[in-house]
Amino acid sequence: MTKASDPQPDGSTPPPSAPEGTGLGEGGGVLGRWFAPVKIPRDAIATLRALAARGSLVFVMRSPGLLGFLYLRWFLRRAGLPPLRAAQGFHGLTGWLARVRRTRRAFEDAVAAGESSLVFLGRPDAEKNPLAALVRQQRDLFQPVFLVPVLLVWSRRAQRLQGSIWDVLYGSPESPSAFANAIAFLRAFRRAVFDVGRALDLKEYLAQRAAEPDASVALRVRGALHQHLAREFRTAVGPPLKAPSRVREKVLRDRSLRAAIEAVAAGTGRPAQAVVAEAEKDLREIASNYDPVFVGVMRALLSRFFRRLYTSVEVDEEGLARLRRAAGEAPFVLCPSHKSHVDYLVLSWLLYENGMTPPHIAAGINLAFWPFGAIARRGGAFFIRRKVKGDRVYTAVLRAYVKHLLRDRFPQEFYVEGGRSRTGKLLFPKTGLVSMEVDAWLDGAADDVLFVPVAIDYERLIEASSYANELAGGEKRKESLRGLLGAARVLLRRYERLYVQFETPISLRQVAAERLGARAASLAVDEAWGGEAERRAAPGAAGAGDDAEAKRQLVQGLANRIAYGISRAVTITPVGLVAAALLSHVRRGLGSEEVARRVELLRYVAAEGGARFARDLAGAPSDPRQAGPIADAVRRLARDGLVRVEVAAGDTIYQVVDEKRPLLDYHRNAVIHRYVAPALVASAARAGGTGGSTAAEVRDRALWLSRLFKLEFMYRSGASFDEIFESNLAFLVRVRAVDCDAGRVLPGPETTALAFLADLVRAYLEAYHLAAAAALAALGSDAPRQAPLDRRALVREALERGRGEFLSGRIALRETLSKATLENAVEWLMAQRVIAEEAGKLRLASPASVAELRAIMDGIAPHLAM
Incomplete structure (x- = not known):
């Protein structure tokens, strides 16, 4: 983890001129002034030193350039790596100015002596492929030759499909002119990035192709390296940009969208052109207007913003480097936790600072107000309505737009929790956008999709006071220009540290193979109304519903794995520990x-x-x-x-x-997922009293609690309940909170530890008990006659009832009176079919519901004993 307070919150090493973490001395000379600020991957130097100890390093760049050569030579010298002695593919005046040996003999001598050399791939030419001689030489060498692709990005100017006057002056972003390199170097050397790709072991590569001709192998190697560098370049500057009109034209031609438009037109009798016009209007409402120049300007403003607001931004360096490597292999989707509006900004800033393209971010339509909406669209935001059920055209347009982003390999970001967490606890995952990404993958938009769980944690939250008001029953304030201007006062305060942690990317292709095996290949795309999946699921169809159910399980399993990944990445902070204690x-x-x-x-x-x-x-x-x-x-x-x-x-x-207490409860909830499993087992053990319970009774209570809180907490994936129970019971024995004797579980010597762990979930137990009691009082047969209640009214009734019970001492903890927890409790009662909803109003689901509500209250009661 690195500290970024000036403002370098990145996963890169300090530049070679900085000694921390690199073992390098201060950079000197004229070049050191310009080259020292360039960011390099944290593990690059150690990796290259390990390779140099085993063989010869041959660095590979795409296009000849004097600046790239000079930087590489300076970098190797400052890093204590074998010096750069020869170069191939470096022709013309710039090669002469570089003062480096460029003959074939000099190149072969450098490789044989274990010194570093450089190859510029240039244009493909079988006769002049500089790697052909290297392949022949490797067959005669004992030590391996490592081909190391490297990329030096000075300019973040994106490539456009249609050329402009800038391309005449500067060349294309992929192959800039010497003039363009010099200008970009002078303007942006402090933000430049030097990326070191995965090395290719040429000796091992040849061993797998012993019978193949050298020329053929050389072409294969060149193609692999060129493709790798192209992917790395695209990771840095992004895919070629299309004009907004071109994007709209492409999205509206999507096969699934056209089918949906035809189905809607046929089903409603509307003219097809009118439905197309509606689709185009929806697309304008959704689509971003990403502008790399604007993003570059905002980078400087955000740097000042984060430096002013936070003591430091602590970043998971290893995870960020892992993300960069993965970005070259497949399109990725960032799935961060969502606690603050700052979340939208920090990841885009971090990726840009570390030489990656900022993501296109799925944002709620409530944030599209003027002028924030226009600004956010230029930063890559695309806007989604909160409720789209029943709007077939809008849903099809959104699916087509997500497919376009995936097919063009734009990084994406969405919040699997849906909205911001007001409690600090991770919310139960929503599957809407996950399902759309799966559909796009099934439709061939990409070979694979990588979902990257990210945890963003705050020692002090900007929105803390407004969240506390909402949890107490207050209404959420609508986002507006007035609210945006009022929020400027946050710049006058300091909000301690911000933490960003990246979990290992989750491969959609791998998850599908694990869960469905060969059957994954037969899943059909949900064509968003009237598609193949819908026809297969129709009553009476062969295999009716089988594929639809398999896909639903895949989507839900993927969403759960993402949410669990976020929970694993959460930072345990000092304030979280103190709050929990x-x-x-x-x-x-x-x-x-x-x-x-x-x-x-x-x-x-x-x-x-x-x-x-x-x-x-x-x-x-x-x-x-x-x-x-x-x-x-x-x-x-x-x-x-x-x-x-x-x-x-x-x-x-x-x-x-x-x-x-509700303000402090936010920080406790941010870390509570790490303690839920031992807390539930501790509560189940304590409920047996001083006489204890059998292990089977404790297990059954813990299982009942885990099901009670299935909307509250994410449990460990890939493990059965019994495995989790046994490991946590063993832990409680280890810390002497319980004793196991002759099949019974008894309170151990450390009764305070048992009580402490059990009380970690007490507020949730009290809230669910309160929700059941409020439902019984409001909806039961003995309830006074009144107008039917909807969900919000029942939650208000529970909050008012809870306030009285807290003041009278029957509820111990003020944080029990949380609107978010009570809403989850009501949702759980509906999922259990204890209460039902008709036309927006609640009622008891059956005559047995009264007994079921009392059974729930009786089941919770033993866990609340003090």
Whole structure:
């Protein structure tokens, strides 16, 4: 993880002139001034040193250029790598100015001596392929030759399908003129990126093609390297840009969209041209207007924005480098957690800063207000309506647009949670856009699609106060220009650290093969009304519904895996640990020693699960009285009025200010997924009382709780419930929270640890108990006659009922009164068919619902005993 406070929040190494993490001294000379700021991949130097120790390095660039040559020569010298001694494909005046040996003999001598050399691929020519001699030489060499593709990007000017006057002056972005390189170098050397691709082991490559002629192998090698560099270049500057009119024309020609338009016209009797006009209007509402020049200008503004707002931006360097490597192999979709409007900005900024094309971002139509909508479209945003059910034309247009982005290999970004999380907890994944990406893949838009889970975490949230108001029952404010101008006051405050973590990309092709095997190839595209999948699913059709159900399971499984990936990538922050320690307590305050024990236990649990921690937590004390990140977090919470610190009887007592508990609860929820499994088992064990329960009884209670909270938490994928239960029960035994004796589970010596872990989910238990009680009171047979309630009204009734129970002491925790949690509880009751909805109004689903609601309340009650 790297610190970016000036503002370099990237996954690259410090430049070679900076000693941190590279082992390089200060860059000197004239070139050092210009070349030192160039970003290079964090692991590039170590990788190249390891290759140089085994064989000869032959670097490969696409087009001859003096600046590229000079930088590579400078870089190798500063990195302590074998010096650059020869070059091939470097003809004309620039080659002469480079003062490098360019003969075939000099090149072969450099390779044989283990020195570095350079090959410019240039234009394809079988007779002048500079790699042909290298292939022949490798057959006679014992040591391997490593062909290392490298790309130096000075300019981020995107290629356009139609040429312009700039192409006459500067050449194309893929093959710029010397003049263009010089201008871009002088203007943007501080933002330049040097990318080192995956090396090709020529000795191993030839061993697999021993009988193939050298000339044929040389052409294959050249083609592979050229294709690799082309992909890397496209990763940096993006696909060729089309005019908006050209994009609209292409999308409206989509086969699936045309079929949908014809079906709507035939089904409604409308003229086909009128339906086409509606589709074009919808497309204008959706489509972005991506402008790389505008993005370049915004980069400088965003750098100042992040430097002003955050102490630092902490970035997962390894994950970012992994993403860059993956971007050359297949189109990717970023799937970040969604907690703040800042999420829209940070990933685009990070990718641009690290030599990658910013993504096209799926945003809610509520953000398309003037002038933000126009600005966001130029940054790559495309806008989606929140509710599209029943609008067949709009849905088909959106599917066609997503397919266009995938086919043209534009990076994409969407939030699998749908909207922003008001609670800090990951929301249950939505499948709409995931399904559209799967359909585009099935339709052949790409060979594979990589979904990249990303966790974006904040030590202090800009929207914290507005979220607390919404959770207490307040209405969400509509986004507008007035609100945007009012938000300018956030620039006057400091919001501590921001963390960005990348999980391993998830291959759609691999997930489909794992879940469906050979059957994945037979799935049909959902043609968005009237397509093949719909016909197969029609009643009476052969295999009716089988393919549709298989695809639904694939989409849901993929969405769950993405959500679980996000949860794995979440950063465990000091403020999250402190919040979890203080809030999982039903009495007034906690002494410092108990806080330290709780924080230490939380760190232990998270570490066992492979969690990612904030950088400064490594080796830091858990005691809030000792200098370190935990003490700093407590100090900030006290300064902000969330925690009161008192000293009595020689001990320091920490009390959460009651009215501010929902604000602190946000940080607890941000990390709670790491503790849900042991918390549910601890709650199930504690519910047996001092006499304990059989292991089977504890298992059944834990299983019931996991099903109760299936809309709240993401559980570990790829493992059965029994595996998860057994491992967490063993953990509780290890920390002495429980004892297992003769098949019974009893409270262990560390009863405080058992209570603490169990109370981590107490607010959710109280909220679900409250929702069931409110539904029984409002909808049951004994309820007073009143107008039928809708969902929002039932949640309001539950909040008001809960306020009374909290004030009277029957509910212990204020954060129980969370509108978001109560909405989930009502949704769960509907999913269990305890309550039903007709024409927007709620009722009990059956005569047995009263007994079922009471059974739910009775099932929760033992877990709330103190």
